[in-house]
Structures are given as structure tokens and as C-alpha cells.
Amino acid sequence: MAELLHVPEIVTDAGDVTLRSWQVTENQPYAATDTLATVETDKAVVDVEAESAGVVVTTLVDEGSTVPVGAPIAVLRASDEQVPDLPALLRQLGVSAPGEERAREPVPEPSGPALEPSRAAPDSRQHTPGDPSSPRIEGQGRVFASPLARRMARDAGLALDDLHGSGPGGRIVRRDVEAAIADRTGAVESRTPRPAPEVPAGQPAGQPAGEPTGQATGQPAGVTEVPHTRARTAIAARMARSKQQVPHFYLRDTLPVDELVRLRRDLAAQTSATVSLNDLLIRAVALAHAAVPAMNVIWTDEAVRAFPSVDVGVAVATDAGLVTPVVREADRMSITAIAATVRDYVDRARSGQLRQDELEGGTVTVTNLGMHGIEEFSAIINPPQASILAVGAAREEPIVRDGRVEVATLMRVTLSVDHRPVDGVVAAEWMSAFRALVENPLRLLV
Structure with missing residues (x-):
């Protein structure tokens, strides 16, 4: 059937x-x-x-x-x-082929107190309860629209009753709102009288003016606009919400990573595995979370939720924006398994082939700009996670040890923490555990 x-x-x-x-x-x-x-x-x-x-x-x-x-x-x-x-x-x-026009009939007036008359119902078909394709009437004169379309219409000052839905079952979707905005903009421009162009000095009166520049649209010449992608819009919304609603506090440390660099070099020489400094840091973050389980939590409206294993997000830059696939049970994985998983995530992230379940969960994320030469930065927490570690570049710098000046490879890290589920003392304990693992990296291989 x-x-x-x-x-x-x-x-x-x-x-x-x-x-x-x-x-x-x-x-x-x-x-x-x-x-x-x-x-x-x-x-x-x-x-x-x-x-x-x-x-x-x-x-x-x-x-x-x-x-x-x-x-x-x-x-x-x-x-x-x-x-x-x-x-x-x-x-x-109970469905229509693409582009098929649907008749609109007036909504019958309800009995009881008089209400503001509606313009039209979005569809005259008989709808099946629970059918998501049905543009059900949610109230007098209110048509069925996607959340994004509702928000766009509200921001643009458009009434949903004035829009024609082209989505399944007559549902109003983003392109319908965009078309209405474009139509309104065109109508306003056609009704707005344009001032006569000034004739440049030395140009005979009546001579046609040159081609308009970008100044005619209120923008300097050469300015272009790139429409927001779904990913970019989502990233902007999540980061704005995180910065506004999550009380961040920050811990900074400068770590000697000579031993960590040496371990990476030895792994490359003695095995066929390709392990990066970032892979080693992911493993160190996972073990530090396991050592300080009070960090392996997230905040919910009902409770602080703790987890039995450590899932670590890895920030990956793509053409569409930043994504954070999650390495599951990183505290129980070998360093070579972590390296292989991260390499697979990076390859599939850049080709847009990550699965949704690979982007969900986690309590902490590692974001690394060291390969771009960035010395130090602070990152915004990726909700609902409780922390994010920002990693800078590893650089040779002079330090003082036992009263003597030596050259060491140093790396600056900044831990951003959600103060709702995690207190400052707990975060400081975590930073101490993380530092100990970085300074003694053989523990990462256990």
C-alpha cells in the first residue's frame, strides 16, 4: 500500500x-x-x-x-x-503535489463573543488530526507556520494572515516571508520619489548620468552581502544565548609542554599512528574530568546532571561555520583511538557528512587556535556543556627555574566555566589535575 x-x-x-x-x-x-x-x-x-x-x-x-x-x-x-x-x-x-495551488475559504464565525474577523483559513481540505502536513487553525485567523517563519515575520512586522504558505499543507515557511519582505521593499521603493541626480560640473544639462554606484543603496561601492546560512544563524543564536544566559568565569594558566611535545615526537617515530598535540590535550582533558567528577556535569532547570563517562567536544572549523563533534568516552579511549576519531570527524565535518548524534552531548569542549599562531584567547561555552578549554600556541620562551633563566616551550590555556553547576574551587582543582597530566604526559598512555 x-x-x-x-x-x-x-x-x-x-x-x-x-x-x-x-x-x-x-x-x-x-x-x-x-x-x-x-x-x-x-x-x-x-x-x-x-x-x-x-x-x-x-x-x-x-x-x-x-x-x-x-x-x-x-x-x-x-x-x-x-x-x-x-x-x-x-x-x-491528504497531500498535494509540489506547486499545487490550494483554495482558501473564509473561517466560519464562531458562536459566542464577537472576535476580530479572520482573513482566510490556509486550506479548505479536511485535515487529519495529528497530521504534521495539515495547516491546522491554531486559533481564530491564525495559520500554521514554521517557528523560523514566525520569527522572521514578527521581526519584519508582517502579519501571518497576509502571507500565502507554499510549504507542505499550506504551511508558511521561510521563503514565503522572504518573498513578502521583497515584495514590500519593492513596493515602497516604487512609491518613493527619487531626487533628480546632480549634474557634475562640466557635464552638459540633460546628459544621461553614469551608472549608479553602491552609494544608491546606502552602501559604499563594492560592498557585498552574504546571506546567512542555517548553520551560521544557529551558531550566532547559540553563542549569543550562551554569553547572555550562562554566567562565565575564566581560569588561565601557562603550561610547560616540552615533555608533551617530546611524547608526540616519540609516538610519531615509534608507531604508524598520527597523533597531534591537540589529541593529547583531549585525552588530558578527559582524564582531568575523570579525576574531578564535579566538573563532568551540566546545568538543567531541575538539577545538576552528572555523567559516568567523559564525552569531549572538539571544535572544528568548516566553510559553513564551527561545529563540535563529540568524542564519546574519551577517558576510556587510547590516545591512538582518540586521534583516529578526531581525524575522521574533521574529514567528515568539512564535507558536511557528520551525523546529528555525533554533534550532541558532552560536558566540555576543546578549541585550539594554536596552529594559527594565537597566543591566548577566551572561548564561549557551548550549551548545555559546562566548560570549554581554549588552547593557544606552543612557543619557546625564557623562564626562571631555580634562579636560572632557561628556555622552555610554553602553552597558554584558558578554561571558561559555567558558574551555575561548577564553583571556582572545583575548576581550580580541575586545572591542577590537567596541569599535572600535561607535565607528566606518560600518564596519558595508561
Whole structure:
């Protein structure tokens, strides 16, 4: 029997995804576990796999569309099934083909106290309760819209009742709001009289002016604007929320890392594994968390949540923005296993192939700008984690030991901590444990 393919609940707090690409075409058979479509969340690119073998009857959403989680995106059938009447099947399933116009009917006036009349209901079809594709009426004159579309409309001063939804079931999505904003901007510009251009000195009156420069739009010539990506928007929102709502405090230390550098060099010479200084620091962070379990926590509205193992996030820079895949149970992994896991994460992060579950969880993140020559910096905590370690460059510097000046390789680190679940004394104990591991790095191999 034909059935709908819905956008899976990839992550609980994701209201919308972008359908990045279809991996199948209409009337194409597929096998179980084959990838049918690729969707993009705020954090990752995720493949939607088939649960069983079948054939794609028709797709319901075009590539590049923003789709609410749970919405239908295609109609599937069994391999031995035929669909003689596609429009009838679509009506039976309660969906519409891409681009199909939906009639709008007035919302009947309710009995009881008079309310402000609504303009129109978004859809005249009979909707099935619980069907995420149904543009259900949530109140008098209120249409169904994605959270992002609601926020954009509110920020732009647009009424949802004035917008036409092009999403599944008539749902208002981002592109609808963007189109309305563009239409409004064009209408305002067409009604605004433009002053006559000044004629430059020496130019005869009536001679056509030259081509307009960037000054005509209020921007200097040559200025360009790059629209925000989903990832960049999500990063900006999370970091702003973290800085505003999480009470940060900072601990700084300068660590001698000569022994750590020597250990890395010995591992490279004696094994085939490629281990970086950052891999060793991830292992040191994990063991320090295990030694000071009061740091291996996060804050929730109900309680401080502690974890039995240490999951460490690793900040990875990509063209789309910063992502933080999580190394699970890093306190129980060998240094070579950590190095292999991080290398795999970096490769897949830069090609947009990380899974959503690989980006969730963790209590601490390691972010390293030392390879860019940055001496010291402070990082913003990645919620709901409770801390983040910012690592600077390892440099040779003069130090004083036993009254004598020597040259040592030093590294500056800054620990940002959420003061709600972690007190300053606990963080100081953690920094001492971390320093001891860095100064005696053979303990990282145990």
C-alpha cells in the first residue's frame, strides 16, 4: 500500500530542516537502507534512509525547500504495487503535489463573543488530526507556520494572515516571508520619489548620468552581502544565548609542554599512528574530568546532571561555520583511538557528512587556535556543556627555574566555566589535575 515518507525527528529541538537534495527520482526502485533524500539541520547534513524496499511514486517537496520536521516529503509504494490514479492517491493521503495551488475559504464565525474577523483559513481540505502536513487553525485567523517563519515575520512586522504558505499543507515557511519582505521593499521603493541626480560640473544639462554606484543603496561601492546560512544563524543564536544566559568565569594558566611535545615526537617515530598535540590535550582533558567528577556535569532547570563517562567536544572549523563533534568516552579511549576519531570527524565535518548524534552531548569542549599562531584567547561555552578549554600556541620562551633563566616551550590555556553547576574551587582543582597530566604526559598512555 502506498505511504508517505515523512521528515524524521532528527533532533528534538529542530523545528525545520532544509531538503538539500533527492538521491532518488520518481518511479525509481530502491532497497532497504538506501538513501532517499539528504536534509540539512542547523548543525549537520543527515541522510534519510528507506526502512524497506519500494518505489518512489512522487516527491512532494523541491530541493532547497524548508520543511517542518514530521512533514511528508514523498509518496512511496511497494515494488509490486501500481498507482493508476496519482491525483486520487494524493487526495486519499491528504497531500498535494509540489506547486499545487490550494483554495482558501473564509473561517466560519464562531458562536459566542464577537472576535476580530479572520482573513482566510490556509486550506479548505479536511485535515487529519495529528497530521504534521495539515495547516491546522491554531486559533481564530491564525495559520500554521514554521517557528523560523514566525520569527522572521514578527521581526519584519508582517502579519501571518497576509502571507500565502507554499510549504507542505499550506504551511508558511521561510521563503514565503522572504518573498513578502521583497515584495514590500519593492513596493515602497516604487512609491518613493527619487531626487533628480546632480549634474557634475562640466557635464552638459540633460546628459544621461553614469551608472549608479553602491552609494544608491546606502552602501559604499563594492560592498557585498552574504546571506546567512542555517548553520551560521544557529551558531550566532547559540553563542549569543550562551554569553547572555550562562554566567562565565575564566581560569588561565601557562603550561610547560616540552615533555608533551617530546611524547608526540616519540609516538610519531615509534608507531604508524598520527597523533597531534591537540589529541593529547583531549585525552588530558578527559582524564582531568575523570579525576574531578564535579566538573563532568551540566546545568538543567531541575538539577545538576552528572555523567559516568567523559564525552569531549572538539571544535572544528568548516566553510559553513564551527561545529563540535563529540568524542564519546574519551577517558576510556587510547590516545591512538582518540586521534583516529578526531581525524575522521574533521574529514567528515568539512564535507558536511557528520551525523546529528555525533554533534550532541558532552560536558566540555576543546578549541585550539594554536596552529594559527594565537597566543591566548577566551572561548564561549557551548550549551548545555559546562566548560570549554581554549588552547593557544606552543612557543619557546625564557623562564626562571631555580634562579636560572632557561628556555622552555610554553602553552597558554584558558578554561571558561559555567558558574551555575561548577564553583571556582572545583575548576581550580580541575586545572591542577590537567596541569599535572600535561607535565607528566606518560600518564596519558595508561
